[in-house]
Amino acid sequence: MTTSPLLRAGALAAPVLLFGYGSLRLIDGLDGHRDKGGLLWNAGHVMFFAAMLLLGAVVVGVRRLLRCDDFGNRLAANLATVAALAGTAAFLWVIAGDLSSSFAVAAPLPDPVQVAGPALFQLGMLVLLVQLARARRLPAWSPVAVLFAFLMIAVNLDLIPLAAILLFAGLLPLAGGRLPRPRAV
DSSP, X not given: OBOOHHHHHHHHHHHHHHHHHHHHXXXXXXXXXXXXXXHHHHHHHHHHHHHHHHHHHHHHXXXXXXXXXXXXXXXXXXXXXXXXXXXXXXXXXXXHHHHOHHHHHXXXXXXXXXXXXHHHHHHHHHHHHHHHHHTXXXXXXXXXXXXXXXXXXXXXXXXXXXXXXXXXXXXXXXXXXXOOOOOOO
């Protein structure tokens, strides 16, 4: 079965954009503080926004690849997709607020949603990747690499460039164009 062009592009470009964001974030902080609203800040956040949009597309593409024959696996895949997309939306909302103070003031996101959003995205994405690996459509190491990427970001935001490399490795099999035939999960 062939993967969609958007899934292939997202699997490649999202980690590259995340690497760019993390690198600009590090460069911006070399003087001891980050210049909110400055050139590096804005360029990095635009990259982060684009990366999250593409990761949302990856979530949808991965869900389309899953063939869930039983109710439990279908429910898990659907809930994981909803969680990941809700987390993506929360990320995008926060990034938009970081890019525009008027947006942040006009449409603030409640703190619990800001905290839960990244966790929902990560959990949903991992559940989908694990299901794809269980169906033998993705190597078992792929969701493990993505998990370690997420853990690195949780440990320290300065590790985003390294985490992006792991994310790239974990999503790379999705960019190949053809995956093994589906097996029900």
